[in-house]
Amino acid sequence: MEETRWGERKLLTHLQVPKSNYYRWRARALQVPKSNYYRWRARALQVPKSNYYRWRARALQGKQDSSGNSVRIPWNKLSPPEEAAVSAVARESPEWSNRQLATWITDHLRLSVGGSTVYRLLKREGLVKPPDMKLLAGKEYQRKTSGPHQMWATDASYFRVVGWGYYYMVTVMDDYSRSILAWKLQLDMTSDSLTQVV
Numbered sequence: 001m002e003e004t005r006w007g008e009r010k011l012l013t014h015l016q017v018p019k020s021n022y023y024r025w026r027a028r029a030l031q032v033p034k035s036n037y038y039r040w041r042a043r044a045l046q047v048p049k050s051n052y053y054r055w056r057a058r059a060l061q062g063k064q065d066s067s068g069n070s071v072r073i074p075w076n077k078l079s080p081p082e083e084a085a086v087s088a089v090a091r092e093s094p095e096w097s098n099r100q101l102a103t104w105i106t107d108h109l110r111l112s113v114g115g116s117t118v119y120r121l122l123k124r125e126g127l128v129k130p131p132d133m134k135l136l137a138g139k140e141y142q143r144k145t146s147g148p149h150q151m152w153a154t155d156a157s158y159f160r161v162v163g164w165g166y167y168y169m170v171t172v173m174d175d176y177s178r179s180i181l182a183w184k185l186q187l188d189m190t191s192d193s194l195t196q197v198v
Contacts, residue, residue, distance in 0.1 A: 151175040156189050170197045
């Protein structure tokens with residue numbers, strides 16, 4: 001039966017032989033207990049048990065292709081028409097970033113795509129612009145201070161308080177001593193809020 005082009009199940013159905021009878025006969029012929037038949041078969045084929053059972057389950061569901069060489073395609077891989085749609089939108093709007101493109105495509109084309117996928121696609125097609133200019137940090141400060149209160153710096157940090165909303169902590173720092181001279185919690189980050197602290 002192994003040498004036929006038909007599968008075992010199809011041949012048994014054609015010959016109208018119950019599967020249980022065939023497997024019982026086969027186990028007796030091979031002198032293998034019925035409970036260990038599949039384990040013995042996997043060992044005879046020199047295939048790990050997990051791979052054999054996975055293959056068998058796929059074959060029973062009809063998902064196994066005839067060649068046995070199934071190629072896995074990631075579930076989230078874009079198809080060629082979808083890639084073409086992403087490229088077309090990117091060519092129409094070259095000033096948009098990859099995240100802006102991903103958001104627009106998701107909203108308008110009903111195609112779920114992430115910013116990193118758009119970036120990889122644009123990079124592959126040579127549509128990613130190099131940065132216009134590179135800012136290099138200097139080795140020294142341009143405006144050095146030699147004493148306290150010569151230069152101050154302001155900063156605003158925001159944080160969320162559950163049940164109340166966002167608050168902004170505005171600080172004033174002395175450049176020379178690096179100490180906080182003043183700070184205040186504000187409800188917004190307008191210029192008036194910053195000047196109140198100074």
